[in-house]
Amino acid sequence: MSPSYAKAETHLKNINPTWSKIVDTVGHCSFEPHPERQPYEGLIRAITSQKLSAAATDAIIHRLCALYHKHQFPTPKQIVDTDVETLHSCGFSKLKADAIHNIANAALNNQLPSNDEICKMSNEDLLKALSTHKSVKRWTIEMYMIFTLGRLNIMPADDATLRSSITRIFHPDKNLSIEELETLTSPCAPYQTIAAWYLWHYPKH
Incomplete structure (x- = not known):
């Protein structure tokens, strides 16, 4: 596993128990970008x-x-x-x-x-x-x-799947705005990309 991913996992787990559960449930990050592409x-x-x-x-x-x-x-x-x-x-x-x-x-x-x-x-x-x-x-x-680039601190707040996952996990009774989502995920910096990867892979049940 990439040293950066290991640091990201530790960082996310230290945010709060919910993030710790997300990381433990999904397991080690296996994200593979493709920086060689044009x-x-x-x-x-x-x-x-x-x-x-x-x-x-x-x-x-x-x-x-x-x-x-x-x-x-x-x-x-x-x-x-x-x-x-x-x-x-x-x-x-x-x-x-x-x-x-x-x-x-x-x-x-x-x-x-x-x-x-x-x-x-x-x-x-x-x-x-x-x-x-x-x-x-x-x-x-x-x-x-x-x-493609594998930049580690990107949180695509307007991604529909990501917004659905965050809402389901953190605020199932609320329709989060983009601004609220960005505030909610800001503690994930400087590893917001890895946080997004975990949210995309977190089970829907």
Whole structure:
């Protein structure tokens, strides 16, 4: 287990008995980001995953890669050259197909920061830089920062599954606002990403 994850588990368990129970119930963190991916790929995968399960997302990405007879993720040019109807046949909605075309176009025209540039950017600077692109919203960027970059202190407060989990565990009789959720999870810093991972994996019963 990563030393950072071990520190995160200890930190979360020390917040209060509820967090301790969450960590003990789920077990050791097995979160695996993919920092080797190019920004356009990370963003496209994040958009694909919106409102879908991990299994459904993986299936769509697999069909996308299969279009090009390779197991590797397609290049920006390959995506740009693929029409919306073909992308739709992979499982992308028209809205998502348009969105990944926009991201691929941005990559093709060198309008996305490089991995080296991103490594030097703060979370807020990266949010500002990427949100200038059409179809790239805060949730998409946060998912990219979590699942591609592996940044440890991201709490995607507008994620529906996460909000449902937090409400169920901490305030089942209340409809939490984003501000209340952020306040409730603030003690998890600087390991809010790991806290989110535990909340996503905590049993629903």
